[in-house]
Amino acid sequence: xxxxxxxxxxxxxxxxxxxxxxxxxxxxxxxxxxxxxxxxxxxxxxxxxxxxxxxxxxxxxxxxxxxxxxxxxxxxxxxxxxxxxxxxxxxxxxxxxxxxxxxxxxxxxxxxxxxxxxxxxxxxxxxxxxxxxxxxxxxxxxxxxxxxxxxxxxxxxxxxxxxxxxxxxxxxxxxxxxxxxxxxxxxxxxxxxxxxxxxxxxxxxxxxxxxxxxxxxxxxxxxxxxxxxxxxxxxxxxxxxxxxxxxxxxxxxxxxxxxxxxxxxxxxxxxxxxxxxxxxxxxxxxxxxxxxxxxxxxxxxxxxxxxxxxxxxxxxxxxxxxxxxxxxxxxxxxxxxxxxxxxxxxxxxxxxxxxxxxxxxxxxxxxxxxxxxxxxxxxxxxxxxxxxxxxxxxxxxxxxxxxxxxxxxxxxxxxxxxxxxxxxxxxxxxxxxxxxxxxxxxxxxxxxxxxxxxxxxxxxxx
Numbered sequence: 421x422x423x424x425x426x427x428x429x430x431x432x433x434x435x436x437x438x439x440x441x442x443x444x445x446x447x448x449x450x451x452x453x454x455x456x457x458x459x460x461x462x463x464x465x466x467x468x469x470x471x472x473x474x475x476x477x478x479x480x481x482x483x484x485x486x487x488x489x490x491x492x493x494x495x496x497x498x499x500x501x502x503x504x505x506x507x508x509x510x511x512x513x514x515x516x517x518x519x520x521x522x523x524x525x526x527x528x529x530x531x532x533x534x535x536x537x538x539x540x541x542x543x544x545x546x547x548x549x550x551x552x553x554x555x556x557x558x559x560x561x562x563x564x565x566x567x568x569x570x571x572x573x574x575x576x577x578x579x580x581x582x583x584x585x586x587x588x589x590x591x592x593x594x595x596x597x598x599x600x601x602x603x604x605x606x607x608x609x610x611x612x613x614x615x616x617x618x619x620x621x622x623x624x625x626x627x628x629x630x631x632x633x634x635x636x637x638x639x640x641x642x643x644x645x646x647x648x649x650x651x652x653x654x655x656x657x658x659x660x661x662x663x664x665x666x667x668x669x670x671x672x673x674x675x676x677x678x679x680x681x682x683x684x685x686x687x688x689x690x691x692x693x694x695x696x697x698x699x700x701x702x703x704x705x706x707x708x709x710x711x712x713x714x715x716x717x718x719x720x721x722x723x724x725x726x727x728x729x730x731x732x733x734x735x736x737x738x739x740x741x742x743x744x745x746x747x748x749x750x751x752x753x754x755x756x757x758x759x760x761x762x763x764x765x766x767x768x769x770x771x772x773x774x775x776x777x778x779x780x781x782x783x784x785x786x787x788x789x790x791x792x793x794x795x796x797x798x799x800x801x802x803x804x805x806x807x808x809x810x811x812x813x814x815x816x817x818x819x820x821x822x823x824x825x826x827x828x829x830x831x832x833x834x835x836x837x838x839x840x841x842x843x844x845x846x847x848x849x850x851x852x853x854x855x856x857x858x859x860x861x862x863x864x865x866x867x868x869x870x871x872x873x874x875x876x877x878x879x880x881x882x
Contacts, residue, residue: 433457435596437503437650444502445494451484451502451545458504458547461594467575469567470585470594472509472519474548483545491543499657501543506589506598507536509549510556511641512630520632521554521564524761525753533630534662535641536599542657547595550585554763555750556601556634557770558582559609559820559840562829563763572614576825580610580840583644587614590644597645597654603635604737605820605844607642608856612819617651618856619643619871620847624669627662635745637667638737638848648857648871655871684718688725688798688812690843698842700822707818714816724810729794734846736791738838740784741776742849743769765833788849795850817843819856 433454434440443449459477462470484502491497507513510520512529513536519526532540540546553563561584562568569584571577572591579588583600587610590598600607602620611618619642626641633639643658645651662668689695689711699707714721736742747754747770759767798812821842829836847854855871 435504435593436645436647437500437596437653438647440503440596441501444497451487452481454502454504455480455484455545458594461592462547465592465594467570467588467592469551469564469569470588470592471506471548472521472551472566472585473516475516475546480545480547487543487545498541498543499653500539502545503543503597504545504547504595505539505654506547506550506586506595507533508552508556508583508586508598508600510552510601510632510634511536511549511599512632513546513549516549518549518632519566520556521552521566522762523565524757525555525750529630531630534627534664535658536630538657538660539599539654544657547589550583550589550598552584552586553582553606554766555746555770556582556603556606556632557746557766558837559605559844560584560824560829560833560837561610562826562833563765565763568826570826571823576827577823578613578826578829580613580820582606583610583642587611587616587618587644590614590646591616597643597650599658600642600644601631601634602640602642603638603848605841605847607644608844608847608854609820609840611644611856613823616644616646616856617648617871619651619655620854621655621659622669622853623848623851624665624667625659625661625671627660627665627668629662629665633745633749635737635742635848636749637745638742640848651855652871684720685813686720686722686811687714688722688727688815690727690730690817694727694731694842695818698821698839699818703818703820703822710816722810722812725798725812726794726810729791729798730815730846730850733788733791733795733849734842734844736784736788737841737845737849740787741781742784742788743773744776744781746770746773768834791846792850795846795852815852820844 487502491501509518512518512533514529514532516529517526518529551564551566551569553561558581561579561581569579569588571579572588583606586598586600589595591614607618607620620640623640628639628641631641643651643654645654659671661670759771820840824836
């Protein structure tokens, strides 16, 4: 059953940052009017599982009017002036509950996460906190006691997760962008299933202070938006060095810009047998059409790249001691509550994550270091970094493997969820940045170039 369309009494306002900026500059729209549009749409939207906590409309209107009073002159306005956004409910906002979709875990945050505060300081208007797979554990969006957010294109289908409410809040035109997270594909999979741009930036370049960790060494705060331009504006505000983040890295300038005047980019692909066996027939057809379109561009296929380190790292996220980081993150809660008050599928995953010893943990650390080094060699050119036939600039993989219905996911919650991450799990573990338009992955610190490459691929004829 397809989801019914939604409307608002204020007309169809385009909430992209580029459009709102233009409207504000022309004085054809005010932040308060945008807030009224947003809350009208939120009220009318059929899927009530999108949000866990909404800020009262009167409070948000007060914020909008304060911005208008504070910044009457165009030249003084900050980059996100009057831009509505949402935040995944695993990230702290002072005075609001942080639930991680688990009522017995919930607490009221005392401080606002570093990245959210940057957005607020840049003029953003927070609308509320969104639903997610409980404890950010899942790629499908069906594991929350607050309801199951549905795909915006057809409500029989999953939205993807764990950033489920986040992606729907953008794809349903309720906000301009969302602050989400990605540990194993939790931004890229839902972005793909709802037709959005989902950017997983370089680890450490967006602060995770104020994010409740799922896997601290792989967690990343992310952006989901409708357009490349909106994503870039949000990224430029969100990406900054935070000395209180133990994994923080400086945000360097891009060394060599990728644009249409650059030399031909070399791209790698996963093995055809993996693609053939992993993708549903519909997704396989779409991916093959993309490959056909790529052959008509100036980009060059690297025929001899080695995919093994990417595949081996992909298998490690849930097949090694790395998964035990979830136990570490929620140890106090588990000591007090055990598994009884958790979603049953999440409880099973947590239970299966226990039992790894220190020897296994160090073995896995060393194995992952080897996979990371071998993956990086592909971006330099083979084992010695000199073979041009093996070098790639970008790895192009399917964003996900299939799009299950909610009923299919509930009937097979573990195996089907794992299948959704066939081409996403390795990205965080190997310290790559990625964008789903569909997904591309490349070495760290090429975030903006990756978005521009994504723009070019979105414009290709298929």
